Amino acid sequence: MAFIQSQLETSFYEVGSVLKDLLIERFGMSEDNARQVIRRAASSGKIRSSEPFTFGRGQFAYWVSDKELDAHDIRHLCETRRPPIYRLIKLLDENQGVTSYYEALKVTSSPIEPSTTKVSSLNEILGLLKKLNILYTRNDPNEVTYIVLRENGYELPDDRILPMMRKHYSKMFVDAAIVPDIIRWLKKSNLISNPVMPYRYRKTPSIGARANNLVWDACAYTKATGINPLVGAKAVSNEKQTFVVIDVVVSSEYSQIHLDGFLSRVQISINSGVMDKRKLLPIIVYRDCPDEVLAKITKLGFIAYDIGAIFGTRIYRALAKLGHLSNVDYSRGVENVVSALLKIISESGQEESLRTLRGLLFEAILYPLLKTIFPNAQIFQGVTLKAEIEGKEKRHEVDYIIQSSNPLEIVLVELKGVSAK
Numbered sequence: 001m002a003f004i005q006s007q008l009e010t011s012f013y014e015v016g017s018v019l020k021d022l023l024i025e026r027f028g029m030s031e032d033n034a035r036q037v038i039r040r041a042a043s044s045g046k047i048r049s050s051e052p053f054t055f056g057r058g059q060f061a062y063w064v065s066d067k068e069l070d071a072h073d074i075r076h077l078c079e080t081r082r083p084p085i086y087r088l089i090k091l092l093d094e095n096q097g098v099t100s101y102y103e104a105l106k107v108t109s110s111p112i113e114p115s116t117t118k119v120s121s122l123n124e125i126l127g128l129l130k131k132l133n134i135l136y137t138r139n140d141p142n143e144v145t146y147i148v149l150r151e152n153g154y155e156l157p158d159d160r161i162l163p164m165m166r167k168h169y170s171k172m173f174v175d176a177a178i179v180p181d182i183i184r185w186l187k188k189s190n191l192i193s194n195p196v197m198p199y200r201y202r203k204t205p206s207i208g209a210r211a212n213n214l215v216w217d218a219c220a221y222t223k224a225t226g227i228n229p230l231v232g233a234k235a236v237s238n239e240k241q242t243f244v245v246i247d248v249v250v251s252s253e254y255s256q257i258h259l260d261g262f263l264s265r266v267q268i269s270i271n272s273g274v275m276d277k278r279k280l281l282p283i284i285v286y287r288d289c290p291d292e293v294l295a296k297i298t299k300l301g302f303i304a305y306d307i308g309a310i311f312g313t314r315i316y317r318a319l320a321k322l323g324h325l326s327n328v329d330y331s332r333g334v335e336n337v338v339s340a341l342l343k344i345i346s347e348s349g350q351e352e353s354l355r356t357l358r359g360l361l362f363e364a365i366l367y368p369l370l371k372t373i374f375p376n377a378q379i380f381q382g383v384t385l386k387a388e389i390e391g392k393e394k395r396h397e398v399d400y401i402i403q404s405s406n407p408l409e410i411v412l413v414e415l416k417g418v419s420a421k
Helices: 002-011 016-027 031-043 071-081 083-094 101-108 122-131 158-177 179-188 256-271 291-300 307-311 315-325 334-348 355-373
Strands: 013-015 047-049 061-064 098-100 135-139 145-149 209-211 214-216 218-222 242-253 280-288 303-306 378-389 392-405 408-413
Touching: 002 013, 002 016, 002 031, 002 047, 002 061, 013 016, 013 071, 016 031, 016 061, 031 047, 031 061, 071 083, 083 098, 083 101, 083 122, 083 145, 083 256, 098 101, 098 158, 101 122, 101 145, 101 214, 101 256, 122 135, 145 158, 158 179, 158 242, 158 315, 158 355, 179 218, 179 242, 179 307, 179 355, 209 218, 214 242, 214 256, 242 256, 242 315, 256 280, 256 291, 280 307, 291 303, 303 307, 307 315, 315 334, 334 355, 355 378, 355 392
Parallel strands: 242 280, 280 303
Antiparallel strands: 013 061, 047 061, 098 145, 135 145, 209 214, 218 242, 378 392, 392 408
């Protein structure tokens, strides 16, 4: 036991297979005896164990009894042994310690519902990291769930975490807001065919499209076949068409963990029985992407578009300002932001291509008007109402809810306009 303690004091932590091999090499004992020694050291409290949680191939992690594993330790342990956990912690690091449950589903490639596969659910991953006191979850007023890294083992105070959650929501809003215009462009390019398709919506950016028990920013079908025995005109059913999955990251850099999470979801879909004999076309839309990641995307055969190549380089300026509109309660000078965005869109010559984005600006500019009409009321934007009817949960999205005390009333506002298809 003293030997194991000495090894862990040097390395701080290790998995069981490494400790077992060290014991065999040093003392010439059998594998079973080495495992018994490790178990006795853990049960006696000389060292600590991650049991019942494993780190690849059923292995427990061990560390010295007077130490707590931190996020850096877990990230290092999981990089090759449990890549989804590694990607989640890396994502948290890249986002100043906070991310949404939706983004975590994407990057860990976790199934939405429990499945019979060996792929861990996100709740199982979070259960492990919560037990190790690495992170916790927190909901915002819109019931969006966030995952937050602990700081020295403690939860962050409200005056720190609430602004972080609002900032992250703004990034989600930007990623979701541009999706409909991207879809329209892909349709015009004949890369997707179906007229109606699920996609991540700006009013509920924490809910994406669902297919094959996984989340996507958008998914569709295409009849574009190239030179193929089955020409597009004969691909009249979904079974004969290519399934298209779309990954959109324009609020930040498209990093290696985004690609790995997307690739893993693609592989899970291909290997599922649902995708039997059906082709799959992955499409990535990004704002910034390192050259080495782009090289890997090319090698994988995925289609990738720089958002500037689709809508012109002025879109970068528009995206930089767009986050201010994610929650008008916290947006000052919304008229100036909308005016600047409309000018950028006009100068880009993309008024037609960015119709959805222009509609979003109309919604934002309406807020000051409503505030003038109801000066003393609370105004909530983009609220999802929930109710249980006949045992089933029903949802309805409302653009604005106005709660007034004088007179006492609640006003629901829904905006309707010309279809942007």
